[in-house]
Amino acid sequence: MIVPPAPVRCLGVDPGSLACGWAVVERFGSRLALLEAGVVRNPRGADFDQRALRIHERLTEAIATHAPGFMAVESPFVEKNAATALKLGQIRGGILLTAALHRLPVGDYNPMQVKKAVSGYGWAAKEQVGKMVMTLLNLKDPLPADAADAAAVAIGHLLASRRA
Structure with a gap:
């Protein structure tokens, strides 16, 4: 008797303090399906700690609803503005803490790796990836x-x- 493989779910996160994208994707054999996706939008005037909290709360809801086995987070490109890089690093730290609190292993991928995996070309345009x-x-x-x-x-x- 052949047992089919179990579905595998991953919570993908595109970090940002004003707009943090997230998506839960399931792989069943060679088929991929989107279970849910969204963007945590924080107002510009919101306190930074409250931005991080809103992201944590929304990711926690997605984890509770869909029970992913992994989290994958995009690592930032080299940021020229030190203040922006610091804020993005702090948001990523909060996202990684959310994963750790839920015992989710984390995959960390740079933009070129993501583009190559999805489109076959590491320099693909954002529209092509979409x-x-x-x-x-x-x-x-x-x-x-x-x-x-x-x-x-x-x-x-x-x-x-x-x-792997």
Whole structure:
């Protein structure tokens, strides 16, 4: 008797303090499916600790609802503005803490790795990656850009872990 493989779920996250994209993608054999995705939008005037808290709370809700086995987080490109880089690092730290609190292993991927995994080309344009996300997940309508980026991170992780 052949037992089919169990589905594998990944919570992908595209960090940002004002707009943090997230997506839960499931792999069942060679099929990929989007379970849920969204963007945590924080107002510019909000206190930074409250921004981090809102992101933590929304990711915690997604984890409770979908029980992913992994979290995949996009690592930042080299930021020229030190203050922006510091804030993004703090948001990423909060996201990694959320994963640790839920005992989720974390995959860390740079933008080129994500683009290559999804489109086959590490220098692919953002639009090309968005279209590939739609194709791979069989979506009729595009996701918001930050959610599409998060879905791409999750897809990249699921495809990389399949090869491992």
